[in-house]
Each structure stands twice: as structure tokens, then as C-alpha cells.
Amino acid sequence: MSVDRAALDASRFRPFGQLGLRARIVASFTLGATLIAGLLSITSVTLSRSNLLDQRERLVQERTLINGATLADKLTSPDIDAQTLFGSLSTAGKPSALVPVTEGSDGDLRSISLDARYGTSALPRALRVQVIVDHQAGIMRYERDGETLLAVGVPIAGGQGGYFEINQIDDIGRAIDSLGYRLVGACLVAALLGGVLGFWASRRVLRPLADVSQVAEAISLGKFDARLVDTEWADDPDLGQLVSSFNAMVSSMQMRIDRDAQFASDVSHELRSPLTTFNASLEVLRNAREEMPDRAQIALDLLSSDMERFTQLVEDLLEISRFDAGAVRLELDEVLLVETIKQAVRSLSRDPIPVEGSGLDDLLISCDKRRLMRILANFIDNAKKYANSATGITVERVSASTDDPTSGDEEPRLDTVQIAVEDAGPGVPEAERAKIFDRFNRGGQGGSRGTDLGVGLGLALAAEHARLHGGSVWVEGRSDGLPGSRFVVELPLVEPADDPAERSLDEAEAMV
């Protein structure tokens, strides 16, 4: 299983390694489209250029041959004048200069330039030599004064000279340039289209990933019944496999979780009956405590206190397995918050604990009173266990704008109420603060168990109760900076809507 990931990564060709998948797809499409369009453009420019040149050369060659032949015929009749001579030549295709060259008696060259810029001097020497000396027809393309010229020469029968034509062919270059510009434009358009196509394709490619990640997120939030269904791409033969294997993975994970939860629940249920017998028998023994020898009394007391703890543990386990099984629901009640807390504190603690909730005496909230009281009882118990006693309870209304921004819901945020139980104990170190709400975490290192420290399900249950309300629990340092801890439960402030008493009656009715 140990695959060298670094080597694997390095061996992979990743030209856009730093970019995201979408950007990489878009870049690849853009690059591909540009390459193809560029290649096609270069090819067509090259082909057009050679085509145009070939065509022009053929035209010029043919004309020169014909003109050369005509000239040779005319030259033999001595009485012909130059005007007639040149008048008989074809100028189709607009040559720049017609240059008959005779190397006769005067050995000089005569030329008729149709354009003053071109004369005999415009002919390259190599061509002249080839035609006049070697008696071979020749064609040559060359640059002169920044112009591209095409000169064709034919030897004139008799061998005394030759006939040349000079053609200015810059128009071909211009045509090719203009074609080139247009093709560059086309390449840019192709690149843009490639990018757009890539974007569209990436959307299609990424859609499954987006769907998968959405479902995965739902699952991570505890919605284990979430599955990939009704996706547009599920019928795709390549991706269908992903759907089925993803769903199979979630199912087997859910089965495993369910099995674990079921096991915890089964164990707890199995413990109920013997525990009932234990408690009843223990009560009988306790009633007879005075008749027992001292040693037996000590043993009985140990048994009693651990049995209490054990019973509490099983009750907590049963409750938490109901949460795991999703079998819990809120039973909402209208609660006059501060007054309810004051009453609860009186029945929960022998020592008076001040309850501070100034200005909130009339605050009515809709919540599951039993669960809220469980949370409170747990905090107070906790303070009793670790700090001797709670020192104070505060109730605060927190408006949504100043709310802790940790929860990223899209839903409009409600105002919340925070109920905090403070103590003057040793406090909870930063590192432990999140962990103490985990199941069976007792706080302190190494799980050292004092004489009366309970097992760690209470805070985990408090967290579940709060979560069920859409609220949360946490622990922080005391607000006044003194040593000690401050356990807070925050609940969304839901104003009561309809009559909860009537509703719970309706629910009761619905149950039978």
C-alpha cells in the first residue's frame, strides 16, 4: 500500500499543476484550439504563397517566351522600328520592364521600361550570364531596393542576345500578409472559442464532482441517508460506476455506524433488568445496614455509590443511543426563561446560586424545557464536582449581528440566548475545552479518577441536547478573568408561535 506519492506526482505531466481543475481544463482547451488553428494558418499561408508565386511565374514565363519569339521574328526584318517592335509585344499582366538585350555590333543593351525605375541595370547579373552566355532560359526572384522582383529571360534565336522581362511582385507579398493577419485573427477567435468550450466542458466534467461533494458534505453533517440520486450524469457509463460505488460506500458506512449504535443500545437495554435487581436488592441491604458488621457496611457504602454511578451511566448511554438512532425529537414548550432557571436552580442545588438575567424577566422562549434543564443540571453538577459549587448563572440575550460567526448557515440568523454557569474551580485548559464535550472524556490528564468523578457522558449529552435545538455548548474562561470556568449553552431565541400545551396534546393524541 505504500505508494511513493512524491514520485508519483513528479512523474505525472502537469503543465498547469498550480491551477485548479477547471482552470486546467479551460487552459488545455484554449491551448489546443490555438495550436490547431495556428498550424492550419501556417500551412495555408505557406501553400497560398507558393501557389500564387507558381502561378505568377508560369504567367510571366509564358508571356516572356511568346514575347521573346515575337521579338526574334521581328528582329530579323531590318526595317522595323522600335515603336512597332515593342508595340507588338504583349504586356498582359503588367510587367514593369521589357528588356531586349542584343550583344551585337554595338554590344549594348536597349530596354523599354514601362516603369522608369526599371532598366537593364535592374537585371541580376547571374541571370544575364545564364541567358546570354549560356543560352539558357532562366527565372529569378530577387530583392532590389526593398522590392521583390521576378525577372525572366529567354535567349533569342541566333544567339546574339536575350529578352528579359522584369516584374514587380510585391502584391503577392501584400496578399500573403493580409491573409496572415486574417489568420492570426482567426487563431485568436479559435483560442477564445476553445476557452469557452473548455469552460462548458469543465462544467460538465465538474458537475459530478460538485454533486458528489455536496452529498459528502451532507453526510459529514450527519445526514447518513444522503445518496447520489437523480443526477443528470448517473446514466453515463463512465460515471455510473462512481454513483454506485459512492452510494455503496455510504451505505456500508451507515451500516457500520448503525451497528455500533445498535450495539451500544442493545448493551444498555440488556443492562436494565439486572440493574433494576441490583438497585432493589441494594436498597434492601441498605435498610439492614445497621445490623451489619463495620467491614460489611464499608463494602455496602462502596457498592451503593458505585451503583449510583453505574445506573447514571446506563441511563446516559440509553439516552445517547436514542440520539444516535435519531429517535429523539424536541417537545417544545413555552418557557419563561429566567424564572424557570431560578426554580430549577433551587431544586438542583442546596447552596443558593445567584441567577443574573437583568431585563429578561419577561423573556418567553420556545424550547424543550426538559432538555434545557438537563443541560443546566449537568453544568451545575459539573461545577459541584470539579469546583465545589457554581458561583453564578447569567442569562443573556445575544443579537444576531454580534453573534459568534462560527456557524455558516445561509438561513437568517436568529437572536440567541446564552445561559452561562460559572465556577471558581481550577478551570479548563484551552487544549481541553473542545474535548471535554466528547463522550467519556473526563477532563484532566490520563483520565485520573478521583473519588467521586462521574463518567464523561454528561457533557456529551448536554451537547446533544443543545444541538437538537440548533444551539451549542462550550466552555470558556470566566468573564471577570478570575480562575474558574464558564460553561455556556446557547440556544436560538425562538419566540413561541402557537399554543404548546394544545400542541403536545395533539401529539399525544397522534401517538395512540
Added chain:
Amino acid sequence: MGTRILTVEDDERIRTSVKLALEDEGWEVAEATNGEEAIAYFARQPTDVVLIDIMLPGLDGFDVCRAIRRLSDVPIVMVTARADTHDVVAGLEAGADDYLTKPFVPKELSARIRALLRRARSADTGVTRMRFADLEIVPQEGTVTRNGEEIHLTKTEFRLLVELAANAGRVFSREALLEKVWGHDYFGDGRLVDVHIRRLRTKVEADPAEPRYVVTVRGLGYKLQP
């Protein structure tokens, strides 16, 4: 004659240990291992409180509860495996006065039984006769009549009605009623009150859907409308 409690429980160990614990409280305890036995015993012997486990072989606890309720308004405590709404409400609907979940502590059980016994020995409010429109309550005789016609209530229903009637017009929270009628501590189950109020309405109200006497006070609890 002492107080006699009938426990209906199929688990021998629980039955025996609970019997021992309750006997320590000074009560006489009769045992039944199944529903048929319990009903037969109840028909034969006067019993003050019945303790029924819901999970029984054959007739289940709900059946036994209904059968006994047909014979008598004796206080009944259901013992459930779960505190889930379904079992609790079904047990109360079957006629139980109170419930406990396993694993319970005997002290809790005996406290509930004592509260039930107190209720059963009639509510002594010092008032001899209360009249609200066509409803007449005579606490000392334990009778309620509407338009001169006697209405049959269980002890718990009667106690609940008297509690509300003795302070007619005053609003009682569920917690207060739990404490006064059931002897529960602060963390009692409000469903006990709700189900009993509903049952009470079906008996004393002409139209239970539009109660005239036992009315809900939104957000606070219940009161008797004089």
C-alpha cells in the same frame, strides 16, 4: 389491613428484589408472573396499587392495564423499558396513573406509590361541595356530577380536578400539578399532566374539543374556568 401492592413482572429476580424492597417499606406485596395471573389475582383480592411491567409474555402490560381499569380505578404504575413518547403515552392511555422507567431506584418507586396512596385516600380540601355551572364536585364523597348525572373518574383524575377546582380561576403550571397531584420532583414529565387533562376533559366536558371547564392557558398551564 395493611396496604397491598400487586407487582406484575416476568423477570423473577426483579420481582423478588422489588418485593423485598417494598416489604421493607411496610407494604404487603403480591406477585404475578404474567397478565392472566395478575387479572385473576386482582379480581379475587383487594389491592391498593398495581405495578405492571409493559413487556410481559402473552398479554402485554397495556392489555393488563386496560383489563384492570375496567374492573376498578385502583392506582396503576406502569414500568416501561423506554421513556420514549410512544410507550409512556400508550401506557397512560391504557389507564395508568403514573410510570417509571427501568432501571429505577426503589426509593423513587416507593415515593410514587406513596403519592398514589395519598391520592386514593380522597382529597381533603376542607371544602364540602363545589359547583361550577352544571358541574358539581363533592370531594369528601369523591363524586362528580354534571346535570345531576354522576361522572366516573379515576382517583388521579378526581384529584386533578379537585386540585384545579379548589383554586378555580387560578392557573397551574404542569410542574405545579405534577408536584401536587403526582408528588413528582421538579423534573417530572409534563406528558403525565397532558394525558390526564385530556382524559378528564373527555369525561367532564360536554364537548372535549371545546373545553368549558378545564381550559388551557397559553404558555402557562391549565385552570378550571368557574
